[in-house]
Amino acid sequence: MSNSTDTEKPFKLAVPDEDINPLQQRLRLVRFPDELDGAGWDYGSPLADVKRLTAYWKSGFDWRKTESEINNLPMFTRDIEVDGFGTLNIHYVHQVSEVKGAIPLLFVHGWPGHFLEVRKMLPLLTAGGEEHPSFHVVAPSLPGFGFSEAPNNPGFKGPQYAEVFNKLMLALGYNEYVYQGGDWGNTLGKHTVYHYGHKHVKGWLTNMPETLPPTLQSFPLLYVKSLLTLPFDKVAQARLAATAKWSIGGRGYSTLQCTRPQTLGYGLSDSPVGLLAWIYEKLVGWTDKYPWTDDEVATIFGGAVLEWISIYWFSRAGPAATTRIYYEMTDGGAQSIPPPPGWTSVPLGVAYFPAEICRLPKLWSHTLGKLVFESEHDKGGHFAAFEVPKALAGDLRKMYGKGGPAYGVVTGKSGYDV
Numbered sequence: 001m002s003n004s005t006d007t008e009k010p011f012k013l014a015v016p017d018e019d020i021n022p023l024q025q026r027l028r029l030v031r032f033p034d035e036l037d038g039a040g041w042d043y044g045s046p047l048a049d050v051k052r053l054t055a056y057w058k059s060g061f062d063w064r065k066t067e068s069e070i071n072n073l074p075m076f077t078r079d080i081e082v083d084g085f086g087t088l089n090i091h092y093v094h095q096v097s098e099v100k101g102a103i104p105l106l107f108v109h110g111w112p113g114h115f116l117e118v119r120k121m122l123p124l125l126t127a128g129g130e131e132h133p134s135f136h137v138v139a140p141s142l143p144g145f146g147f148s149e150a151p152n153n154p155g156f157k158g159p160q161y162a163e164v165f166n167k168l169m170l171a172l173g174y175n176e177y178v179y180q181g182g183d184w185g186n187t188l189g190k191h192t193v194y195h196y197g198h199k200h201v202k203g204w205l206t207n208m209p210e211t212l213p214p215t216l217q218s219f220p221l222l223y224v225k226s227l228l229t230l231p232f233d234k235v236a237q238a239r240l241a242a243t244a245k246w247s248i249g250g251r252g253y254s255t256l257q258c259t260r261p262q263t264l265g266y267g268l269s270d271s272p273v274g275l276l277a278w279i280y281e282k283l284v285g286w287t288d289k290y291p292w293t294d295d296e297v298a299t300i301f302g303g304a305v306l307e308w309i310s311i312y313w314f315s316r317a318g319p320a321a322t323t324r325i326y327y328e329m330t331d332g333g334a335q336s337i338p339p340p341p342g343w344t345s346v347p348l349g350v351a352y353f354p355a356e357i358c359r360l361p362k363l364w365s366h367t368l369g370k371l372v373f374e375s376e377h378d379k380g381g382h383f384a385a386f387e388v389p390k391a392l393a394g395d396l397r398k399m400y401g402k403g404g405p406a407y408g409v410v411t412g413k414s415g416y417d418v
Helices: 017-028 047-059 063-070 115-126 158-171 184-196 219-230 234-249 252-259 261-270 273-286 294-313 317-327 362-367 387-398
Strands: 075-082 086-095 103-108 136-141 177-181 200-204 347-352 369-374
Touching: 017 047, 017 273, 047 273, 047 387, 063 294, 075 136, 075 158, 086 115, 086 158, 103 158, 103 184, 115 136, 115 294, 115 387, 136 158, 158 184, 158 387, 177 184, 177 387, 184 200, 184 317, 200 387, 219 362, 219 369, 252 261, 252 317, 261 317, 273 294, 294 317, 347 362, 347 387, 362 369, 369 387
Parallel strands: 103 136, 103 177, 177 200, 200 347, 347 369
Antiparallel strands: 075 086, 086 136
């Protein structure tokens, strides 16, 4: 099995002027839609917000400064051979800890996220200390996202993503590692653990435990327990009600991306304002009142949002490629939630955040794997690593630190200095 160990190259982001100039031209020629009086967020991204961001993107946002800041991250690319799909050039952040015995950690993003979600956690995870473990952090851009090459053929599904992840970690010399992910990172984590668990993946933590309910055939004891307790569990009922509400009023994007990603792709690829509005809605709606405020247009609001959107606009394969994961993983929309490949006994941790878009009964998390760690937070949403990095980093420290339920799972790597 080829791990492509000799192809690593340092990566520096350098968007050519010939890609920046057309963006500016499109922003100048934008045609905005009308809007109903008092529509607010009910119909989608508000016109006033999109106009403000568009103006800032056109005349205030300094991409070159942003690019320079991104290049402070230790980034690389590497060729990874994927069975049946040839070789893909994969982009990734690789932040090495200076602490002896640090634990290799694979961080996997989803949509509409990207590799920069890990940035705030890097100094927390790689720090040493007497009370917590340290981590070597690897954060790849998913194939087709950011600056990773996209597959050229249909059928790139969970096993292929897992193959990319595992080969990347092995190529970096991490024969054993742990995994963290939310959104698609949760779904792809199921596949990575199923195919490479125990031998290579020694533990994993998800901050979006999306799963199917237990059935009598698959999890008879959980099914009976759920049947007996769920009707009387007010917290679980509230979680289900919130998820059902989101599924009705907030999941239209997923239906479209699962069924007609190519049609949508024309708009996302040709219109930067269309892309902005499509993703901005999620950044606001899926976070826990994160301060995207007018007062911070020149710093937090404009900078963070437009940096986020610019990663998609300047991505290697273009923003349309990022939507295809929905089609492939759901068989063209035939399944609303991709079924897990199978339960494993690899230690699993679950972090619950109050503004997560998918909130299911905690009991159902046991269908994902051997649940050994749970945490309940009072703040944070879908982009937990970006919104509340200390909370998520703290969960990883507790799960793998001394006294934690997964302490010592990485053989010879968990004995950090104290």
